[in-house]
Amino acid sequence: MKHRIFFIFLLVGALACEQTLDRPLPEHTPRLVVYGFLSPGEIVDVYVSRSYGPLDELSIDELLIPDASLDLKLGSSSYTDPTYIDTIFFPSDPNTATGAYRFAAARPEVGQTVSLEVSHPDYETVSAQTVVPNPIEVVGGNLEQNAYREVQPDGSGEYQSLLHITVDDPADITNFYRVGECWMGVEDPNQPNNLIWEPVEVLGPAVLSQSGGYVADGTYASDESINGQVGDLTFLVRLRNAFDDPAQIQEFAVREVAVFTETADEAYARFQEDLDLQRNSLGGISLTAPEPIIVFSNIENGYGLLGGLVTSRDTLR
Numbered sequence: 001m002k003h004r005i006f007f008i009f010l011l012v013g014a015l016a017c018e019q020t021l022d023r024p025l026p027e028h029t030p031r032l033v034v035y036g037f038l039s040p041g042e043i044v045d046v047y048v049s050r051s052y053g054p055l056d057e058l059s060i061d062e063l064l065i066p067d068a069s070l071d072l073k074l075g076s077s078s079y080t081d082p083t084y085i086d087t088i089f090f091p092s093d094p095n096t097a098t099g100a101y102r103f104a105a106a107r108p109e110v111g112q113t114v115s116l117e118v119s120h121p122d123y124e125t126v127s128a129q130t131v132v133p134n135p136i137e138v139v140g141g142n143l144e145q146n147a148y149r150e151v152q153p154d155g156s157g158e159y160q161s162l163l164h165i166t167v168d169d170p171a172d173i174t175n176f177y178r179v180g181e182c183w184m185g186v187e188d189p190n191q192p193n194n195l196i197w198e199p200v201e202v203l204g205p206a207v208l209s210q211s212g213g214y215v216a217d218g219t220y221a222s223d224e225s226i227n228g229q230v231g232d233l234t235f236l237v238r239l240r241n242a243f244d245d246p247a248q249i250q251e252f253a254v255r256e257v258a259v260f261t262e263t264a265d266e267a268y269a270r271f272q273e274d275l276d277l278q279r280n281s282l283g284g285i286s287l288t289a290p291e292p293i294i295v296f297s298n299i300e301n302g303y304g305l306l307g308g309l310v311t312s313r314d315t316l317r
Contacts, residue, residue: 079106115128135312141257165179176265
């Protein structure tokens, strides 16, 4: 007990100390920051800005690059004259207005190789390349309620449920799959022909832990284990308490499951995985001093992402 009290005082004292170090940070060399998100049949918007140092305070106008030169290639077709739009919203933050270069005539196709080069006289030229992913082809699946009962040290238990999705995976291309949203249609006890739609929280791809239960492993499920075949992807999900109680399962019969899925190329999947890790690591106090999480970028000589993403909706019965 004395050791615990001493440790608490030591921690509080360490947090209360303040020391100013007169050591300048390394000078920051601005680089181009480029984001392009590709979907089959959709117009291409490319967002261009610049990086800045940790102590810099720049306005949005100082960050945006409205006079860059862009060269976009979809397969053998080249597009070099985009329209600059300065009032479009950045997809990852709808509250922040930023500029975009719009290629209205460019419509990527599934399996197409896309390359991009961005140049400006004040910055080093950057480039990136990716392949537009295939939409997911779901051929079956089910929601497995109470797949495992996770027992706590005090003897209480928490039930875990799994979402199984059977996918016909295309060969010769690496895809990454994610369930972005899931709903289950539960039979109304008072009106058997009516379904009550309840949200299902998808935690991520499910893997068995050493304790015997399931844990979520990241955000996207790779097609590595089923590449070019029909196979199952399993996601760990969390249901509302009433639907996780085995005693009440008969009263809440699941008749349909609606899944909103995403197929991403490797670049987008790696970027999103790192971004989720970074977001989850913010806040709180860590006594283990973890290394900073650097978000993946496939922009050569710069920062950002050129990635492909396809969304689909399927119903499992």
